[in-house]
Amino acid sequence: MKDEIESRDDRVANLKGMGCSRKRVEDARFTQGKGNYVDDLKLDGMLFGDFVRSPYAHARVVSINTEEALKVPGVLAVLTAADLEPLGLHWMPTLAGDKQMVLADGKVLFQGQEVAFVVAEDRYAAADGIELVEVEYDELPVIVDPFESLKSDVVLREDLVAEDGGLPDGAHGPRKHHNHIFTWEAGDKEPTEQVLAEADVVATETMYYHRTHPCPLETCGCVASMDKVNGKLTLWGTFQAPHAIRTVVSLISGIEEHNIRVISPDIGGGFGNKVGAYPGYVCSVVASIVTGKPVKWIEDRMDNLMTTAFARDYHMTGRISATKEGKITGLHCHVTADHGGFDACADPTKFPAGFMNICTGSYDIPTAYLEVDGVYTNKAPGGVSYRCSFRVTEAVYFIERMIEVLAIELNMDAAELRRINFIKKEQFPYTAALGWEYDSGDYHTAWDKALKTVDYDGLRAEQAQRVEDFKAGKTRKLMGIGLSFFTEIVGAGPVKNCDILGLGMFDSCEIRIHPTGSAIARLGTISQGQGHATTFAQILASEIGLPADSITIEEGDTDTAPYGLGTYGSRSTPVAGAATAMAGRKIRAKAQMIAAYLLEVHDNDVEFDVDRFVVKGAPERFKTMKDIAFAAYNQAIPGIEPGLEAVSYYDPPNMTYPFGAYVCVMDIDVDTGVPEIRRFYALDDCGTRINPMIIEGQVHGGLTEALAVALGQEIAYDDMGNVKTGTLMDFFLPTAWEVPNYETDFTVTPSPHHPIGAKGVGESPHVGGVPCFSNAVQDAFRPFGNRHTNMPHDHWRIWQTANKLGLHD
């Protein structure tokens, strides 16, 4: 028999389980243009809807005349707020506990806001109809600066001011001003002030983490199809959280949840942009109910950049204290967060500033305090976590800049300052001053490995020589060494403190083993390119002993997949991956009973071995999982139900805390402001590694988005609230040309509480990469007196830094 001559190593290899660089099963269709994205969907009689959008950032809507638009051949209807009001759908709840206009209800609050929805037989007629909708606006004063907003008499949100002028509490407590949304605090204020007052050294810095956008290659969109015969609504869309969308649609539309089927087909990148609920979804559903036909809505690139879910826009002020020797004693952080016209941040409900309170970073900081003020302005709503867990990029950028500034204050090497302050291996599990319990880590090992690999001391010597050469007029290029050490907080999250609008943030997996020994597993998550169909099959292969190639992974259809909260915040592996392993273990437990019966021994006398159960002490007596699967369905086994299926809902006991050490070496042309990345080294510790090839791909992608944000990518507004970067000509998306070769490396510190020890990796490189690129730019100018300059470090801003330091004189 073949099984008998196969070695154990061969059997392990045959599974392509955890640790195998299995090729992505998705890529055959993606690389051949055979993906199935929402805009590929074509249904009989399908209509197309699109928006009339506001050209103004703040204006009263005096009147809307749809007469001429309705004369365009093919235009069937033009919906306005007045049409949605009787249904109670002219406003919708946001994920942050605020509400947002679906269509302009008397005024507009940002450029590009949805004013009317034109429904037509095709997208060409819709575009022509949009041109002919006449909207009369009465312009209002525009506020694009949150600090100005908090001082302004101009009321942006009249709906949030009581008739007597009083300010009702917001979703997160009392409000200080009519344009103020919330104040959120973590840590201890008074003790932190005391520590700072008594410290040897205090470094203070103010920094702006600019507004940017996730900009997935595929924009947002949906197809809504209301079947009036059976009363069922099917909604296909670019949803990162299809189940949550189903629940939200049910809650706001009143359609019972069993009559709603939400399907996320292939998704061309999300990066947080596709977490929220958008007016396009609501209008498509309404239009389908009204017309009885399927209605498609797809954003174009400008719609996407200008209106759906931006990221960042945090004004941060930090104070960090230390002893003369460099031991950090305290940290104070204040954030003024610009949320735009509506608070539509996608965060767990109890965390209006996300996990910004991870801002003590990888350091043992005994005392800390964080205060965040959310503010309304005339900018697009959003505030999503662009390739990061909730606001973690902001937190890590903040602390990694504060460390650099403190190093300058102490006149100390920034690598050494980090080493002195890292949380030590033996301190884990470590409870940080701002509340989180870090599950595991070995920062010193990772840091030492990184610095040794890049020859850090050699780089510093080379940099010192470069400074001498520059001063002597021998070169016009400076050299920067960017360092960053980050700790992510991912895998939201424990239901006890993580929910979105009351929906607990567990996740799920359901497995069906087929009689011939293959399987299908369905999860509550949805891949947007991360390779779930590949990696989750690998987890299962190792757990249940069937080859990954014999396991189909399916996600995204709420009629078939178990309930889950979706994919963002690197939560798929930490939460759904755990559910997958746990469901697999249930399969294995039943398989063990079946195997024992077939082998005519007691349950405890068989043990699992790669792909089979063997009789203890007699490995020649075994039943493969394939044998067991067949028996499960086809043999009457006393006391055991037929079939081999399992489902697991996993509520994680804690978050996971991946970490990493990055180094960037950059040469900067002082005269043109052009940076050139000579080297980028990225060491990631994501715990147990499921598929090293996919990890490497994720790291490359995350670093590239980090490069983009650090070196040029922004959503910029002028004083009138006009978006200045609404196309890919001005919004920086790096190509292969702008991207350096990345060197990747790893250490492995498994999560102690995760069933397979995995921590998640998709977002780490973005979180750690942004400060690393930024620190490289800033470090190049440190010898000439630079302390901090804001991102994005595009050519002219780098040039401006050099200019202000007198390097062009």
Added chain:
Amino acid sequence: MIPAAFEYYRPSDMAGVIALLEEHGDDARVMAGGHSLIPMMKLRMADVPHLIDLQGLSGLSDITVDTDSIRIGALVTQTDIIRHEGLAAVAPILRETALQIADPQVRNMGTVGGNVANGDPGNDMPGLMQCLNASFTLVGPDGERDVAARAFYEAAYMTAREDDEVLTTVSIPLPEGGYAYEKQKRKIGDYATAAAAVQITKTGEICAAASIAMTNLSDTPVFSEAASMALVGTSIDGTALSAAVSAMLGDIDPTEDNRGPVAFKNHVAGVILRRAIERAWSRA
């Protein structure tokens, strides 16, 4: 990003093109590769009720290298320019420039004729053609005429071409000496923050002739005669470089945009020109 409705024509001879232009006046536009015009139509910034595709015409896709001049048909693509070995041998600056335009996909479609005729100050070929003292052949109802590249550009998107004329050929006197097209841009696919085209000849160690043109630093390309003259008769030393830069700065008029403020653009224009001159001189 959906254009308004338009009529599409694909005539097979120039007479057909001219007839359509005469009939529809400024309601009609001709299109070569479409990589400037189509995006403008999709943004509904260009209203073109009658679009005339030139791709049905023959005889506009040739590159001819003669003993004293080069002729490039209006439908020659940037990729054709890059791949043409004969052209690279006699006028390597054309390949050097074309390689810095957009990306390979755009270069496969984008044409030299469209690039020079559209009058977009961000386009690279107009400045290059001014540097090379090229002339453009325009065909209209009254026949053909030639206009010098240095006299062609009036303002952004405004040129000496009449609405009923078609730019058919670019003629370039065979360039001599060293060359450089130096361009700073934010990323692949971007227009220049600043770009300089330089062609330079020497006699012994002295500059005999020079031609300098700048891209995307005014509402038209800028041929800087003063900067060119500042080099002639010098050994391209520091003084000459500074004089050329200073003269060039007197001729450009950049405006602030997302690439940066005026002071930055002026500074980078100087740096880029200096580098272009030095590179061209090293090749002279």
